[in-house]
Every structure is written in C-alpha cells, then in structure tokens.
Amino acid sequence: MTEIQHIISILFVVIGIFFMFVGSVGIIRLPDFYSRTHGISKSDTLGIIFVIVGLVIYEGFTQSSLKLLLIVLFIALSNPVGTHALARAALKSGLNPFFSDDEIKEEAKK
Amino acid sequence: MNKLSTYSLGLSFISLMIFWIVMSGFLDFIHLGMGVITVAGVMYVNYQLKTHRFFHDDMDDLSELRVGRAFYYVLWMIGQIVTAGFHVAGIIIKPSMPIHTTIVKFKTDLPSAHARMILGNSITLTPGTLTVDIDGEYFTVHSLDDKSYKGIVSDKMPREVLKLFQKDERQVIHELEIIKIAGKEN
Numbered sequence: 589m590t591e592i593q594h595i596i597s598i599l600f601v602v603i604g605i606f607f608m609f610v611g612s613v614g615i616i617r618l619p620d621f622y623s624r625t626h627g628i629s630k631s632d633t634l635g636i637i638f639v640i641v642g643l644v645i646y647e648g649f650t651q652s653s654l655k656l657l658l659i660v661l662f663i664a665l666s667n668p669v670g671t672h673a674l675a676r677a678a679l680k681s682g683l684n685p686f687f688s689d690d691e692i693k694e695e696a697k698k
Numbered sequence: 699m700n701k702l703s704t705y706s707l708g709l710s711f712i713s714l715m716i717f718w719i720v721m722s723g724f725l726d727f728i729h730l731g732m733g734v735i736t737v738a739g740v741m742y743v744n745y746q747l748k749t750h751r752f753f754h755d756d757m758d759d760l761s762e763l764r765v766g767r768a769f770y771y772v773l774w775m776i777g778q779i780v781t782a783g784f785h786v787a788g789i790i791i792k793p794s795m796p797i798h799t800t801i802v803k804f805k806t807d808l809p810s811a812h813a814r815m816i817l818g819n820s821i822t823l824t825p826g827t828l829t830v831d832i833d834g835e836y837f838t839v840h841s842l843d844d845k846s847y848k849g850i851v852s853d854k855m856p857r858e859v860l861k862l863f864q865k866d867e868r869q870v871i872h873e874l875e876i877i878k879i880a881g882k883e884n
Binding site for chain 1: 717720721723779780783786787790791795797799800801818819822823824825826828829830831838840842877878
C-alpha cells in the first residue's frame with residue numbers, strides 16, 4: 589500500500605516540477621509582458637498545486653495534509669487576484685500587448 | 699450600512715472555527731474556548747468591512763449559491779485547469795512556439811458582482827487566458843492562442859458560472875469582439 593502511495597506522490601511531484609520548469613522557460617521565450625504573465629503565473633501555480641497534492645498523498649489523511657490542502661486553496665484564491673492586478677496595472681499605464689500578426693506583416697514587408 | 703443575517707454570521711463563525719481546529723489540532727475544552735474567543739474577536743474587527751457594500755448588487759451571504767452545483771463547478775474547473783495547463787506547456791516547449799496572442803472583449807449578463815468575480819478568477823486561473831480588465835459588465839481578456847479562448851467565446855464557462863446562481867439557461871456573452879491586430883484600440 590505504502591509502495592503505491594509513494595509512487596503516486598513521486599509522480600505528482602515530478603509533474604509539478606515539470607510545470608515549474610516550463611514556466612521558467614516561458615519567461616525567457618515568450619515575447620511580451622502579457623504572454624510572460626501567462627507563462628509565470630499559470631505554470632507556476634499548477635506546479636505548486638501538483639507538488640503539494642503529491643505531498644498530501646505522501647502524508648495520508650492527517651492534520652498536516654489538511655493544512656497542505658488549505659495552502660492549495662489559498663494559492664488558488666490569491667494567484668488570479670495578483671496576476672489580474674499586475675496585468676491591469678500594465679494596461680492602465682499604457683503598455684500595448686504584442687500581437688503575433690504584426691510580426692508576420694513586418695516580415696512580409698521586408 | 700446594512701445588517702448581516704444570522705445565516706451569514708453563522709456561516710462565517712463555522713468556517714473560521716473549522717480553520718481554527720485544523721490549525722490547532724487539539725479538541726479539548728480550553729483550546730476550543732480560546733478558539734471561540736479568537737473567532738469572536740476576528741468577527742468583531744471585520745464587522746464593518748463585511749457590512750460595507752462595494753457594489754450595488756453585492757450579496758451579504760451565499761444564500762443564492764447552489765451548493766451542489768458549486769461542488770461540480772470546482773471539479774470541472776480543476777479538469778479545465780489541468781487540460782489547459784498541458785496545452786500551454788506544449789505550446790511553450792515546442793521549438794516553433796505557435797502563439798497567436800489575442801485580446802477578447804465581451805459584455806456579460808450575470809446576476810451579481812460575485813458571479814462576475816467568479817468568472818474573472820476562473821478565466822485567470824485557467825492557463826492560456828488572463829482577465830486584464832473588468833469595467834462594470836465589460837470584460838477584457840488576453841489569450842495566448844486560438845484554442846485557449848474557445849471555452850469563453852463558445853459561452854461554456856460563463857454558462858457554468860450562471861448555473862451556480864440561477865436555474866434557467868441563457869446566452870451570457872454579448873457584444874463579442876476579437877482583436878488580433880494592434881492599432882484597433884488606443
């Protein structure tokens with residue numbers, strides 16, 4: 589039983605680390621502020637949630653796992669608010685989003 | 699200033715008490731008594747904040763929420779987040795990186811400010827879409843590629859949010875506008 593539990597929890601933690609890695613790659617690769625916000629907030633949140641769910645499965649049903657589930661809940665509540673505040677502040681201060689069709693047009697002109 | 703109903707006060711007391719028990723882990727009389735005193739203090743400090751109305755259609759409790767529907771919504775949302783997460787991860791990791799950044803603007807027909815808050819948070823929580831601005835009933839959403847905003851444009855997610863509060867189904871999204879080329883705004 590514990591063997592299967594360990595395997596599943598390791599699987600979840602590895603998937604979470606993969607999402608965090610993809611988020612970090614996204615910050616470097618994506619072109620502008622708004623799409624970078626996608627990269628960092630989404631992949632990171634999903635990564636953290638997967639890692640914590642993995643730890644919950646490792647822990648079993650105890651008080652610590654309930655506390656970990658509360659952390660998941662608070663991340664899921666606070667992350668969209670923070671992301672929205674950042675994106676809204678950027679839009680209000682006049683930062684225009686980058687559109688990929690513009691780039692295609694510019695390349696066609698050249 | 700409006701008064702809080704006993705339902706709302708009871709709900710916040712029970713949820714704060716559950717939070718206290720999960721945090722402390724002791725179930726004897728002294729610890730529970732300290733919890734009751736602390737929860738009462740927190741509720742007293744937050745009373746003015748809870749009675750203040752930020753929007754004209756604010757709700758003071760969750761009596762309009764359909765609880766069974768809310769559980770289904772949370773599970774459905776987790777499924778959406780995971781599938782969209784793998785989709786976005788695939789886009790970022792591909793060497794060609796096929797992104798088509800798009801701004802989607804639309805007007806919503808939802809019953810309260812809470813419903814709009816749930817929709818905005820759900821859109822931001824789903825990978826690939828990001829609520830940039832909510833102005834009254836008008837949403838501005840930034841999307842990473844064409845597949846990401848399909849769920850919003852096809853009215854699926856807004857309808858799920860509407861079902862949380864009302865039984866009848868109707869078209870939620872109006873005045874849809876999809877911007878793909880710069881220069882259309884500002």
